Amino acid sequence: MPRQGMEPKRxxxxxxxxxxxxxxxxxxxxxxxxxxxxxxxxSALAHHYxxxxxxxLIAAMRHILSVFSRRVAANQRKAKTPYARLCAVIAxxxxxxxxxxxxxxxxxxxxxxxxxxxxxMRLMQLYQRRLRSNLLHDLRRLCDxxxxxxxxxxxxxxxxxxxxxxxxxxxxxxxxxxxxxxADALLGQxxxxxxxxxxxxx
Amino acid sequence: MPRQGMEPKRxxxxxxxxxxxxxxxxxxxxxxxxxxxxxxxxSALAHHYxxxxxxxLIAAMRHILSVFSRRVAANQRKAKTPYARLCAVIAxxxxxxxxxxxxxxxxxxxxxxxxxxxxxMRLMQLYQRRLRSNLLHDLRRLCDxxxxxxxxxxxxxxxxxxxxxxxxxxxxxxxxxxxxxxADALLGQxxxxxxxxxxxxx
Amino acid sequence: MPRQGMEPKRxxxxxxxxxxxxxxxxxxxxxxxxxxxxxxxxSALAHHYxxxxxxxLIAAMRHILSVFSRRVAANQRKAKTPYARLCAVIAxxxxxxxxxxxxxxxxxxxxxxxxxxxxxMRLMQLYQRRLRSNLLHDLRRLCDxxxxxxxxxxxxxxxxxxxxxxxxxxxxxxxxxxxxxxADALLGQxxxxxxxxxxxxx
Amino acid sequence: MPRQGMEPKRxxxxxxxxxxxxxxxxxxxxxxxxxxxxxxxxSALAHHYxxxxxxxLIAAMRHILSVFSRRVAANQRKAKTPYARLCAVIAxxxxxxxxxxxxxxxxxxxxxxxxxxxxxMRLMQLYQRRLRSNLLHDLRRLCDxxxxxxxxxxxxxxxxxxxxxxxxxxxxxxxxxxxxxxADALLGQxxxxxxxxxxxxx
DNA sequence: AATGAATGAGTTTTCATTCAT
DNA sequence: GATGAATGAAAACTCATTCAT
Numbered sequence: 001m002p003r004q005g006m007e008p009k010r011x012x013x014x015x016x017x018x019x020x021x022x023x024x025x026x027x028x029x030x031x032x033x034x035x036x037x038x039x040x041x042x043s044a045l046a047h048h049y050x051x052x053x054x055x056x057l058i059a060a061m062r063h064i065l066s067v068f069s070r071r072v073a074a075n076q077r078k079a080k081t082p083y084a085r086l087c088a089v090i091a092x093x094x095x096x097x098x099x100x101x102x103x104x105x106x107x108x109x110x111x112x113x114x115x116x117x118x119x120x121m122r123l124m125q126l127y128q129r130r131l132r133s134n135l136l137h138d139l140r141r142l143c144d145x146x147x148x149x150x151x152x153x154x155x156x157x158x159x160x161x162x163x164x165x166x167x168x169x170x171x172x173x174x175x176x177x178x179x180x181x182x183a184d185a186l187l188g189q190x191x192x193x194x195x196x197x198x199x200x201x202x
Numbered sequence: 203m204p205r206q207g208m209e210p211k212r213x214x215x216x217x218x219x220x221x222x223x224x225x226x227x228x229x230x231x232x233x234x235x236x237x238x239x240x241x242x243x244x245s246a247l248a249h250h251y252x253x254x255x256x257x258x259l260i261a262a263m264r265h266i267l268s269v270f271s272r273r274v275a276a277n278q279r280k281a282k283t284p285y286a287r288l289c290a291v292i293a294x295x296x297x298x299x300x301x302x303x304x305x306x307x308x309x310x311x312x313x314x315x316x317x318x319x320x321x322x323m324r325l326m327q328l329y330q331r332r333l334r335s336n337l338l339h340d341l342r343r344l345c346d347x348x349x350x351x352x353x354x355x356x357x358x359x360x361x362x363x364x365x366x367x368x369x370x371x372x373x374x375x376x377x378x379x380x381x382x383x384x385a386d387a388l389l390g391q392x393x394x395x396x397x398x399x400x401x402x403x404x
Numbered sequence: 405m406p407r408q409g410m411e412p413k414r415x416x417x418x419x420x421x422x423x424x425x426x427x428x429x430x431x432x433x434x435x436x437x438x439x440x441x442x443x444x445x446x447s448a449l450a451h452h453y454x455x456x457x458x459x460x461l462i463a464a465m466r467h468i469l470s471v472f473s474r475r476v477a478a479n480q481r482k483a484k485t486p487y488a489r490l491c492a493v494i495a496x497x498x499x500x501x502x503x504x505x506x507x508x509x510x511x512x513x514x515x516x517x518x519x520x521x522x523x524x525m526r527l528m529q530l531y532q533r534r535l536r537s538n539l540l541h542d543l544r545r546l547c548d549x550x551x552x553x554x555x556x557x558x559x560x561x562x563x564x565x566x567x568x569x570x571x572x573x574x575x576x577x578x579x580x581x582x583x584x585x586x587a588d589a590l591l592g593q594x595x596x597x598x599x600x601x602x603x604x605x606x
Numbered sequence: 607m608p609r610q611g612m613e614p615k616r617x618x619x620x621x622x623x624x625x626x627x628x629x630x631x632x633x634x635x636x637x638x639x640x641x642x643x644x645x646x647x648x649s650a651l652a653h654h655y656x657x658x659x660x661x662x663l664i665a666a667m668r669h670i671l672s673v674f675s676r677r678v679a680a681n682q683r684k685a686k687t688p689y690a691r692l693c694a695v696i697a698x699x700x701x702x703x704x705x706x707x708x709x710x711x712x713x714x715x716x717x718x719x720x721x722x723x724x725x726x727m728r729l730m731q732l733y734q735r736r737l738r739s740n741l742l743h744d745l746r747r748l749c750d751x752x753x754x755x756x757x758x759x760x761x762x763x764x765x766x767x768x769x770x771x772x773x774x775x776x777x778x779x780x781x782x783x784x785x786x787x788x789a790d791a792l793l794g795q796x797x798x799x800x801x802x803x804x805x806x807x808x
Numbered sequence: 809a810a811t812g813a814a815t816g817a818g819t820t821t822t823c824a825t826t827c828a829t
Numbered sequence: 830g831a832t833g834a835a836t837g838a839a840a841a842c843t844c845a846t847t848c849a850t
Contacts, residue, residue: 006809026317028229032845042811044847053845105317112314114368115228115307124368151365152384156354159361163353166313166326182354185387206829208834233819244836249821410830430721432633436824446832448826457824509721515772516718519632519711528772555769556762556788563765567757570717570730586758589791610850612813637840648815653842 011049011059013039018060023102026168028057028109058119061110065127068098072134082141087180089134093157094176101168108165128154142187149186156182213251213261215241220262224311225304228370230259260321263312267329270300274336284343289382291336295359296378303370310367330356344389351388358384415453415463417443422464427506430572432461432513462523465514469531472502476538486545491584493538497561498580505572512569532558546591553590560586617655617665619645624666629708632774634663634715664725667716671733674704678740688747693786695740699763700782707774714771734760748793755792762788 017039021030032053036043050056075088093099114120135153139146156179164171172178219241223232234255238248252258277290295301316322337355341348358381366373374380421443425434436457440450454460479492497503518524539557543550560583568575576582623645627636638659642652656662681694699705720726741759745752762785770777778784 010809027314029318031843043845044811044813045809047846048810108314108317111364111368112229112310115310115370116231121368128365128368148380148383152358152380155361155365156358156384157361158364159357159359162313162360162364163357166316166330168317178350178354181350182358182384182388185390186384188387206833212834234821235819243834245820246822246836246838247834250835255820414830431718433722435822447824448833449831451825452831512718512721515768516633516714518772519714519774520635525772532772552784552787556784559765559769560758560762561765562768563761563763566717566764566768567761570720570734572721582754582758585754586788586792589794590788592791610812616813638842639840647813649841650815650843651813654814657842659841 007049010039010041010045013041014046014049014056015060015063018056019064019106020102022057022060022109023105026105026109026165028113032056054117054119057110057113058117058123060106061113061120061123064103064107064110065123068092069127069130071095071098072131076134082138086135086138086142086183089131089138090153090157090179090183091176093161094179099161099164099171099175101164101170104161104165104171105168107161131157139187149183152186153179153183209251212241212243212247215243216248216251216258217262217265220258221266221308222304224259224262225307228307228311228367230311230315234258256319256321259312259315260319260325262308263315263322263325266305266309266312267325270294271329271332273297273300274333278336284340288337288340288344288385291333291340292355292359292381292385293378295363296373296381301363301366301373301377303366303373306363306367306373307370309363333359341389351385354388355381355385411453414443414445414449417445418450418453418460419464419467422460423468423510424506426461426464426513427509430509430513430569432517436460458521458523461514461517462521462527464510465517465524465527468507468511468514469527472496473531473534475499475502476535480538486542490539490542490546490587493535493542494557494561494583494587495580497565498575498583503565503568503575503579505568505575508565508569508575509572511565535561543591553587556590557583557587613655616645616647616651619647620652620655620662621666621669624662625670625712626708628663628666628715629711632711632715632771634719638662660723660725663716663719664723664729666712667719667726667729670709670713670716671729674698675733675736677701677704678737682740688744692741692744692748692789695737695744696759696763696785696789697782699767700777700785705767705770705777705781707770707776710767710771710777711774713767737763745793755789758792759785759789 014035017035018030021035021038022028031043032046033043035056036046039046046056050059072089072092075092076085079085079088097103110120111124114124132150132154135150136146139149139153143149160172160175160179164175216237219237220232223237223240224230233245234248235245237258238245241248248258252261274291274294277294278287281287281290299305312322313326316326334352334356337352338348341351341355345351362374362377362381366377418439421439422434425439425442426432435447436450437447439460440447443450450460454463476493476496479496480489483489483492501507514524515528518528536554536558539554540550543553547553564576564579564583568579620641623641624636627641627644628634637649638652639649641662642649645652652662656665678695678698681698682691685691685694703709716726717730720730738756738760741756742752745755749755766778766781766785770781
């Protein structure tokens with residue numbers, strides 16, 4: 001059964017299993033054995049690949065954040081105006097594959113992990129700083145008080161995630177709309193969001 | 203050493219120790235022994251009073267939420283107009299004794315706890331429903347789309363808490379102002395918050 | 405509340421509580437607190453009176469055995485012939501107050517206790533030797549092979565108890581009859597038991 | 607040290623250790639650590655294989671009962687007449703490997719266990735029902751009142767076990783003979799047991 | 809490469825027992 | 830006499846991690 005070049009597949013399977021297992025459990029209280037079993041291998045092999053449970057969690061977190069970052073970048077590339085780019089960044093947070101039950105639940109757990117794990121904390125902050133600079137970059141072109149508005153939008157996104165994780169049902173499909181509308185209000189613009197977000201970003 | 207009437211004191215000491223310990227650790231990964239030690243007693247006594255670790259955590263969560271609820275009620279009583287009451291509710295979330303490092307950190311942990319503990323979930327939802335109805339009650343008197351605005355404000359408050367917990371430094375003293383300003387924007391009013399929130403609520 | 409001369413009442417209440425608690429639980433896995441609570445006092449007081457949990461159990465066992473011994477003696481006094489006395493001894497084992505659910509269940513537990521507790525072992529053996537000599541005394545007057553028959557009758561009684569304890573329902577009301585009939589068969593007599601046991605012994 | 611295919615060996619070693627440990631202690635008050643140590647492994651491994659202490663005890667009980675059942679079946683196969691089969695069943699209870707100090711002691715403990723453990727109760731009752739139907743089957747061919755005699759023989763066997771367990775010395779080697787003689791008496795036959803039980807069953 | 813075997817270290821929980829009042 | 834307060838010691842059980850094969 002052991003073939004060549006299995007390592008990347010094994011690692012990916014484990015990362016995915018971590019997210020699913022944490023998402024299902026709703027907390028970090030999952031065992032390496034559960035994760036390994038879900039990924040179809042022994043816990044010993046899981047350790048062989050990642051060295052420790054924490055590293056497995058970090059890898060999963062890194063995976064979620066990097067998928068997200070790629071979605072943001074992809075969306076931004078398609079947008080031409082500052083406003084469209086702002087929409088693109090916000091919308092990326094709520095895309096189907098990002099804003100689903102297991103992911104939000106895992107994400108909340110990673111937030112918790114970052115309270116006790118240095119590396120997780122660095123990762124989380126790195127991602128927040130990126131989101132922040134992305135938002136600021138476009139907000140500055142749209143208004144004078146970007147520095148005031150950015151933390152509100154960022155916190156709002158996090159809050160929406162938090163509530164989605166808490167409820168554990170299917171996440172609100174209108175979440176993106178609501179956040180965009182709020183952003184509009186903060187920018188002092190009439191809410192015209194619906195017609196402005198391009199369909200590709202929904 | 204053993205004196206009469208210790209139970210309430212011991213319980214209070216434990217509840218406080220739970221919050222501090224979780225606040226310091228930044229996660230629920232604290233042992234009953236640590237908590238009991240901080241509260242100045244044996245872990246056996248802690249179990250004697252609370253029956254189980256989970257009940258200890260629940261009691262601490264209940265304490266935080268009830269303190270918060272009392273602050274909301276007190277603030278509301280002083281406010282006369284719907285707008286003032288709205289401000290009062292929001293401001294209660296950010297009072298010094300509520301919005302401090304350990305409390306927000308513990309609160310995030312309780313959010314996580316509610317993912318795996320039925321009773322914690324019920325408590326959390328109860329508190330959210332109360333906050334929601336408080337906000338709605340006044341928002342309805344201030345605008346037509348209260349149902350749209352309430353979840354945004356609620357999520358925003360949660361998001362601000364989440365970020366405060368993440369950073370683990372002293373929480374932003376302007377948090378209340380920012381949220382109020384955002385609320386104003388959502389209500390379509392010019393931001394006049396600073397002059398409107400009475401000093402007693404800050 | 406503490407009055408004079410409470411000690412005998414307290415001790416009796418505890419002994420009774422031990423038997424009931426063990427009878428209900430079906431095993432020695434009962435706590436001193438449970439026993440004390442059932443007896444209406446604190447576990448500290450229970451210790452004050454008996455010194456240790458083991459002593460409480462021993463006292464309860466002693467109580468059961470002494471009640472039984474008194475019943476045997478009382479029954480024997482009424483009987484005039486060796487055969488009637490034999491019947492009396494056997495019947496004493498199955499009187500209503502002796503052969504009831506809680507008592508048999510407790511008795512089995514005491515048997516188990518005697519495996520690990522010296523004093524319980526001595527007590528149990530003392531009671532068995534007494535029963536043995538009682539039976540032998542009359543059997544010798546009824547047949548030649550009393551030494552062969554006595555252990556069979558003794559074992560039979562114990563076996564009936566064991567099974568009564570196992571089933572935990574209401575004990576078989578015909579148990580005495582059956583054992584008597586068996587004794588008759590062992591003595592080589594036709595079974596005429598029913599008419600021979602005097603009503604007062606049933 | 608870890609080799610392949612250890613599980614069956616480990617399980618067997620644990621089952622054996624449970625019986626020995628309980629037999630020595632004379633009660634269920636043995637710890638998993640003691641058992642595991644006697645079986646030459648860590649308590650963690652014992653838990654790994656059996657899941658819980660209760661399951662370990664149940665497995666040991668199951669082992670004892672199944673060994674016994676196999677002995678009964680083997681003995682019965684060799685017997686040709688109903689009377690010989692009856693002897694075979696009874697004798698099986700007193701074979702050397704069945705009726706030894708540790709086994710009877712453990713067996714009494716399992717009786718006690720069945721008072722508090724559902725599965726143990728089911729097992730015990732299953733075994734009793736089997737023994738009962740075995741006895742009844744042959745008794746019906748030997749007399750008219752099989753239903754009256756069976757419970758006496760069954761109780762007698764249990765009683766002999768109980769007393770053997772209590773004394774904790776080497777069990778009475780004549781136990782089988784005595785029980786057989788009693789059975790003969792109950793059947794109304796002259797005691798001719800000694801010449802009838804084939805040597806192979808002793 | 810892969811795994812079953814194995815365990816040390818730790819966690820919650822229980823409870824008999826002691827003690828100050 | 831009586832009790833609430835308090836704990837040490839031990840128990841079952843868990844799990845990340847290591848290792849021989």
